[in-house]
Each structure stands twice: as C-alpha cells, then as structure tokens.
Amino acid sequence: MIHVEHLSKSFRVFQKDPGFRGSLRSLFKRKWIEKHALKDLNLHVGPGEIVGLVGANGAGKTTAVKMLAGIIHPTSGTANVLGHTPWQRKNAFRREIALLMGQKAQLWWDLPAGDCFELLRDIYSLPEAEFRKTLGSLTAMLGVEGQLRTQIRRLSLGERMKMEIIAALLHQPKVVFLDEPTIGLDLTAQRAVRKFLLEYRASHRPAMILTSHYMEDIEQLCERIVILREGEKVFDGPLADIQRAHSVRKVVIARLGEPAAGSEAAWERFELPAAWASAVRRTAEEVRYSVDRGRVAEAASRMLQGMPVADLSIEEEDISNLIEALLHRRPQ
Secondary structure, three states: OEEEEEEEEEEEEEEOOOHHHHHHHHHHOOEEEEEEEEEEEEEEEOOOOEEEEEOOOOOOHHHHHHHHOOOOOOOEEEEEEOOEOHHHOOHHHHOOEEEEEOOOOOOOOOOEHHHHHHHHHHHOOOOHHHHHHHHHHHHHHHOOHHHOOOEHHHOOHHHHHHHHHHHHHOOOOOEEEEEOOOOOOOHHHHHHHHHHHHHHHHHHOOEEEEEOOOHHHHHHHOOEEEEEEOOEEEEEEEHHHHHHHHOOEEEEEEEEOOOOOOOOOHHHHOOOOOOOEEEEEEOOOEEEEEEEHHHHHHHHHHHHHHOOEEEEEEEEOOHHHHHHHHHHOOOO
C-alpha cells in the first residue's frame, strides 16, 4: 500500500555570520548550507498495519508524512501510495487517503460538527445512505452523538479532536496519516482516541502511519516503529526487537514487608556491587535496582537474603529510555 525508496528532502539555509561585521558581510556575500530534513528513507507499510514514526523534534517525521500525503515534493527518491505518486495530487489519490494533524484543524470553527460533515459529504460525493451509516458508526464508537449540533469552538479539546478524527475518516480512506493525534489531550481523551484507533484498524484495516511524542501511543498502537534521527532512519522493526538488541540491563524490584526485629534499616544498609548494578529507587516500601542482564539471578538472590522482601519482580528496561538512547547516540 505504501512503498518508499530513497526518499529525501533537503533545502538551502542562509547561514549568518555572528556580530556586526558578519551582518555587514552577509549583505554582499551570503553563505548557504544544505539542510537535510529527510535522507534516504526506505519504508513499506501494508494493509492493517500501524507504523510509528519516532524521533526528536526536527528528526523528519512530519516532513515524511507531508511528502507521503502529497503536500510537499521530495528532493529525490520515489514513493508509491495506493499506486499513486503522492505529490501529483490526483483526485483519485486524495479520495483514498486521510491526513490528521493534531496541531492543525480542518473543521470550521463557527459551524456545528454535523454541518461540517455534511459539507465533507458533498466534497467527497458520498452517497447519502453510506454517509449516514459511516457517521453513525464513527460517532457511536467515539461517544459524541450528542455533540453534532454544537459549534466546534464550544467543544472541549478532546471533543474537537474526536470530531477531527470523524472528519478524516468519513470517506473510509485506505491510508491514514496521523501526526500527533493526541497532542494536548488529557489522559481520558488520549485513552479514548487510542481505543478508537485500534477498533477502527481491526474493522477497516487501513494502512496507518503515526507520529507521536507520547510513548503510550507508540506502545499501545504500533507493533512496528521507525526511528528517525536527524532525517535518517536508524531503526525499523518491532518494539520487542529494540529490547532484544539494545537492552543490556533489567530492573529488579523488591517490595518490602514489615521489618523483622532489629532490621528496621535493612533497606538503607543493603547494597549491590556498583560494578553490575545501580540503585534506581530506595525507600522503606520499595528498593529498585538496574542490573546487568547476566547478573539478574544473583542480584535477586542477594536482595531476598538481605532485606525483608514481601514481593520481588523483574522487568525489562523502560522502552522509552532505550529509544531515547538511540535518538541521542552519535552516528557511527
């Protein structure tokens, strides 16, 4: 459905010399540098797949989405979305895709959502019966049936985002681009949006590309992620592969019970060798260590012997920490 080969986007940036002399010199002789927003991206997304684009600000996530949606032209490379070249922006292509940007609204501020949807029905030439069925299904899934006659500007941020999602999906696109769909939403609204997207994916099976800075979005929605760093792809695969390939430690957690007589300060006295473990959290209720993977069994045994442990668990490192390490690792 989505196939990308060596897609790149670069542009020239004026580099100003510092100071008064530099400013004066720049009036007559300017220096330009080439900035790579996206470099040599290869990507394939199939039906029913949600691929997460992950990266720091400026890594090229939104640039990639905009090129695949046909908004901007690449400097080089090819892209095939549903058999179309996106930046040719043919009507047949635009009828089959949807682009939802969390920081940009497509609905009209002073109109009720229901009127906006009627206008979109005319734009996409949707049959009346099909439109009513789709609208009823989407509003029921998102729980906004009672807000269709309310002006968009009178809705809460979470309700507005749900209406934006409905507007993007009314024509039942086969490819959906989601750029920060949960940005600024409270926890309840974020959960509702994530739950809806999973249900929609299961019932309609579109190809979806998601960008987000919230790891909850990535972990719960995406089985596969693509990590971009300074415009280049540094990882493409399942989330679990990141832990297998890059995690060298595990977290051992001891939840403490009532101390025995004379051992009230056991959690304060207890130490694991610094060469293979570091304390993450130490309180009278819980002691948490980050331990080399090869030393986990020994660490757990020492913790059981050295403290009044009521419960002990072993967990993988937080996936967000591993991704952050990949993002900040210097290119080889």
